[in-house]
Amino acid sequence: MKTAKFWRLNMGDMQILPGSRNRPTMMKPMWIILLASFVIMFITCAYIYRSKNSTACNVFSYRRCKPMANWLPPVSAREYTDDEIASHVVFRDILNSPVVVPKNPKIAFMFLTPGSLPFEKLWDNFFQGHEGKFSVYVHASKTKPVHQSHYFVKRDIRSDQVVWGKMSMVDAERRLLSNALQDPNNQHFILLSDSCVPLYNFDYIFDYLMYTNISFVDCFRDPGPVGNGRYSEHMLPEVEIKDFRKGAQWFSMKRKHALIVMADHLYYSKFHAHCEPGVDGKNCIPDEHYLPTFFTIVDPGGIANWSVTHVDWSERKWHPKSYKTQDITYELLKNITSIDVSVHVTSDEEKEVQRWPCLWNGIQKPCYLFARKFSPETLDNLLQLFSNYSSP
Numbered sequence: 001m002k003t004a005k006f007w008r009l010n011m012g013d014m015q016i017l018p019g020s021r022n023r024p025t026m027m028k029p030m031w032i033i034l035l036a037s038f039v040i041m042f043i044t045c046a047y048i049y050r051s052k053n054s055t056a057c058n059v060f061s062y063r064r065c066k067p068m069a070n071w072l073p074p075v076s077a078r079e080y081t082d083d084e085i086a087s088h089v090v091f092r093d094i095l096n097s098p099v100v101v102p103k104n105p106k107i108a109f110m111f112l113t114p115g116s117l118p119f120e121k122l123w124d125n126f127f128q129g130h131e132g133k134f135s136v137y138v139h140a141s142k143t144k145p146v147h148q149s150h151y152f153v154k155r156d157i158r159s160d161q162v163v164w165g166k167m168s169m170v171d172a173e174r175r176l177l178s179n180a181l182q183d184p185n186n187q188h189f190i191l192l193s194d195s196c197v198p199l200y201n202f203d204y205i206f207d208y209l210m211y212t213n214i215s216f217v218d219c220f221r222d223p224g225p226v227g228n229g230r231y232s233e234h235m236l237p238e239v240e241i242k243d244f245r246k247g248a249q250w251f252s253m254k255r256k257h258a259l260i261v262m263a264d265h266l267y268y269s270k271f272h273a274h275c276e277p278g279v280d281g282k283n284c285i286p287d288e289h290y291l292p293t294f295f296t297i298v299d300p301g302g303i304a305n306w307s308v309t310h311v312d313w314s315e316r317k318w319h320p321k322s323y324k325t326q327d328i329t330y331e332l333l334k335n336i337t338s339i340d341v342s343v344h345v346t347s348d349e350e351k352e353v354q355r356w357p358c359l360w361n362g363i364q365k366p367c368y369l370f371a372r373k374f375s376p377e378t379l380d381n382l383l384q385l386f387s388n389y390s391s392p
């Protein structure tokens, strides 16, 4: 071997050197050469070893060091950025920490509304008798609400303007989450709009949400124009198109998921910088893409992929169907509560229909606990029907 020859040659040179006087100065280059030889030998051996076992954990791929047994080829070979490594270690720690359920767990009902809530009376009926098992938060983005139910009085949080399709919508969601997280008893967090109504009584909804480890975040892959068509390559390298997802904004979340949303700066700032409808090349709608994409990257198994809030898109217009007084029948509400398969349709030419059963801890159950959009005029009919339809 070349290195070996080099080594011997130097040893030979050493032997013919005169001793004493020159010795200290001559020792230095010799040690440097010795060291260099070792390094070269080590690199050569390591290189040969690596080319034979390119999948092994070795000095060249310490980032992806894993035991051989569960090693899988990486989907993308790219190196994580500093921000990704830092963010992911925080997310992992929050997700892996044991869930300590407080003595009196509560559900946070977070209302995102422009002003007064037309269904406060209905919610009042719904909450009655369940004090201590829920908390209410109201984010009114336009006008200060006038409250009709004492469950809502003094529950307004500091709010700001919200523009649909802009990051201000996500900011309002985060504002609600950060207020609701302040109460350590809140274990599950539901985002509701002013046009949402409950489909079941309190106990059913409480048990449904509390006794599962899953968050109900709507999420599907849409290769069409209003799905991946809204992706921007400016989000690279952290947000790849393979992880880009779409879903309705009306989520419900476990506490640990609410915490990782609050801890996220990396993905938030990507969407903040590259989503602004109407601006060229920034077509994405943050409230429909940020959370589904975030969870797909960070904890895909932790979300159900459907929302527990029903909405009727069957008219295929820009806005979902808004129920009027004459629509409010026992049959309509029973129809909605009988749905136990979640359906998503892609926006490309194929209009692929993605269906999956609504599995709750492995059991197929009704998908929806809430529904929208109901016009304010439907209140009286809903109040009349409520005691009937809300018992499962």
Ligand SMILES: *[C@@H]1O[C@H](CO)[C@@H](O)[C@H](O)[C@H]1NC(C)=O
Pocket: 099, 211, 212, 213, 361
């Ligand atoms: C939720 O997770 C905890 C701890 O990880 C586990 O003990 C519990 O059985 C899980 N509950 C359900 C309903 O899956």
Ligand SMILES: *[C@@H]1O[C@H](CO)[C@@H](O)[C@H](O)[C@H]1NC(C)=O
Pocket: 214, 296, 300, 301, 302, 303, 304, 305
């Ligand atoms: C939701 O979809 C992701 C794929 O995007 C999948 O990994 C995950 O298991 C799904 N969640 C459930 C609860 O099935």
Ligand SMILES: *[C@@H]1O[C@H](CO)[C@@H](O)[C@H](O)[C@H]1NC(C)=O
Pocket: 329, 331, 332, 335
């Ligand atoms: C309820 O569902 C049935 C069967 O899908 C349908 O024929 C009927 O029109 C629905 N009724 C209402 C009020 O939505």
Ligand SMILES: *[C@@H]1O[C@H](CO)[C@@H](O)[C@H](O)[C@H]1NC(C)=O
Pocket: 330, 384, 385, 388
């Ligand atoms: C409520 O349910 C009862 C018993 O099923 C029925 O007799 C009654 O007509 C229902 N009321 C309404 C408003 O549908």
